[in-house]
Amino acid sequence: MASEMAGTRRPGGRTERTRLAVLQATLDLLAEQGFTNLTVDAVADRSGVHKTTIYRRWESRDGLVAAALRLGTEQPWTAPDTGSLAGDLAETLLELVQYFTEPGLRELPTASVLAAFHSPRAAEALHAFYEDRHGRSAVMVTRAISRGEVPAGTDAAEVVRVASGPIFYRLFISREPVTAADARVAAEAAAAAARAGVFVRDSARGGAESGA
Amino acid sequence: MASEMAGTRRPGGRTERTRLAVLQATLDLLAEQGFTNLTVDAVADRSGVHKTTIYRRWESRDGLVAAALRLGTEQPWTAPDTGSLAGDLAETLLELVQYFTEPGLRELPTASVLAAFHSPRAAEALHAFYEDRHGRSAVMVTRAISRGEVPAGTDAAEVVRVASGPIFYRLFISREPVTAADARVAAEAAAAAARAGVFVRDSARGGAESGA
Numbered sequence: 050m051a052s053e054m055a056g057t058r059r060p061g062g063r064t065e066r067t068r069l070a071v072l073q074a075t076l077d078l079l080a081e082q083g084f085t086n087l088t089v090d091a092v093a094d095r096s097g098v099h100k101t102t103i104y105r106r107w108e109s110r111d112g113l114v115a116a117a118l119r120l121g122t123e124q125p126w127t128a129p130d131t132g133s134l135a136g137d138l139a140e141t142l143l144e145l146v147q148y149f150t151e152p153g154l155r156e157l158p159t160a161s162v163l164a165a166f167h168s169p170r171a172a173e174a175l176h177a178f179y180e181d182r183h184g185r186s187a188v189m190v191t192r193a194i195s196r197g198e199v200p201a202g203t204d205a206a207e208v209v210r211v212a213s214g215p216i217f218y219r220l221f222i223s224r225e226p227v228t229a230a231d232a233r234v235a236a237e238a239a240a241a242a243a244r245a246g247v248f249v250r251d252s253a254r255g256g257a258e259s260g261a
Numbered sequence: 262m263a264s265e266m267a268g269t270r271r272p273g274g275r276t277e278r279t280r281l282a283v284l285q286a287t288l289d290l291l292a293e294q295g296f297t298n299l300t301v302d303a304v305a306d307r308s309g310v311h312k313t314t315i316y317r318r319w320e321s322r323d324g325l326v327a328a329a330l331r332l333g334t335e336q337p338w339t340a341p342d343t344g345s346l347a348g349d350l351a352e353t354l355l356e357l358v359q360y361f362t363e364p365g366l367r368e369l370p371t372a373s374v375l376a377a378f379h380s381p382r383a384a385e386a387l388h389a390f391y392e393d394r395h396g397r398s399a400v401m402v403t404r405a406i407s408r409g410e411v412p413a414g415t416d417a418a419e420v421v422r423v424a425s426g427p428i429f430y431r432l433f434i435s436r437e438p439v440t441a442a443d444a445r446v447a448a449e450a451a452a453a454a455a456r457a458g459v460f461v462r463d464s465a466r467g468g469a470e471s472g473a
Contacts, residue, residue: 085297159378162378162433162434163375163378165433165436166371166374166375166378166433172436173436175434175435175436176435176436176437179434179435179436180435183435207427207446210427210430210431210435211423211426211427211447211450213426213430213434214423214425214426214427214428214429214430214447215419215422215423215426216426217426217429217430217433217434218422218425218426218429218430219422221374221377221378221429221433222374222387222391222425222429222433223387223388223391223392223395223422224377224384224385224387224388224391225388234419234459234460235423235426237454237459238423238450238451238454238459238460239450239454241453241454241457241459242449242450242451242453242454244457245453245456245457247446247449247450247453248446248450
């Protein structure tokens with residue numbers, strides 16, 4: 050989410066400039082100090098926007114962080130197109146690994162994951178970010194279906210979860226190093242499972258349940 | 262880790278009883294209040310062990326939490342044996358899902374994951390716990406190899422990471438519900454990738470690199 054959050058939606062308007070200044074200051078402070086140390090006062094200082102304005106629009110520290118995290122869904126991320134599902138997933142995961150491991154980049158996404166433990170509104174914003182990413186990633190699977198690589202009805206969100214799960218597992222659960230080689234293995238694993246038809250939704254199989 | 266941490270290693274000894282009382286009180290408070298609110302004073306109160314004793318043995322709040330989390334590696338978890346790798350993984354993941362979602366159970370493991378963000382010593386302890394689990398899970402893959410289900414040289418730790426990754430991804434990254442059906446899909450996915458040979462270590466392929 051980090052660098053992707055730096056852009057603008059409708060540049061020019063004063064309200065929009067204020068919004069971006071406040072949310073960018075929030076992201077900067079989140080990355081520098083973490084969620085538990087973040088204050089509205091510090092955001093006001095950093096952005097040069099008066100704190101009554103901030104409270105009027107975002108209500109609280111939690112509201113501010115949630116809005117800042119949602120900025121990520123406004124950015125123009127496009128899924129890679131390498132010619133194979135495994136290749137597309139590998140490129141996506143290499144970007145993910147870089148983003149969550151490189152000093153100077155990793156602070157914000159790590160703070161975002163952590164904020165969701167402390168704030169239900171941050172958790173909802175994180176959820177919205179990844180839901181958006183699942184939607185934008187679907188084209189990788191659609192193309193793989195049309196190439197005949199994976200069966201029709203393959204659930205794209207599940208492919209993304211299985212591909213990126215092992216990366217996040219290493220980062221935040223087993224607390225192990227994550228390398229580019231790990232990204233490639235995880236991409237290959239998700240692609241192999243997809244080819245084997247593991248992610249075909251029940252509805253696509255003709256079952257009674259509707260797909261997720 | 263939760264209920265598995267309640268047992269004893271060498272019951273009877275007074276030092277051992279004190280150790281377990283303190284570490285169990287730490288786990289209880291961690292589950293109830295989380296890492297950031299935990300204090301050595303509260304652990305002393307809860308365990309009935311004087312805080313100078315606690316400081317002498319564990320040095321700090323961080324040392325105490327790390328030792329408490331390591332208690333999990335002393336417990337006798339055994340991998341299931343259902344007759345297939347997918348079945349074994351599904352059973353392991355169903356247990357994981359229950360443990361991380363059921364009220365009354367989920368608080369401690371969730372607090373453990375969170376503690377690792379705040380304390381490098383807690384992160385090391387979490388790492389040791391999952392490393393231990395990777396080791397204990399290896400037998401599922403060894404058996405699958407001897408049944409001819411998956412190729413020789415399949416990296417058992419990687420199978421576990423890919424199987425459990427999507428569960429943790431839903432819990433802590435995309436913040437989505439996790440169901441038994443999700444556990445079964447994740448188990449099938451890891452087993453399918455293993456059958457396809459994705460997790461065969463480079464060393465087992467005769468490559469120059471040694472396996473993890």
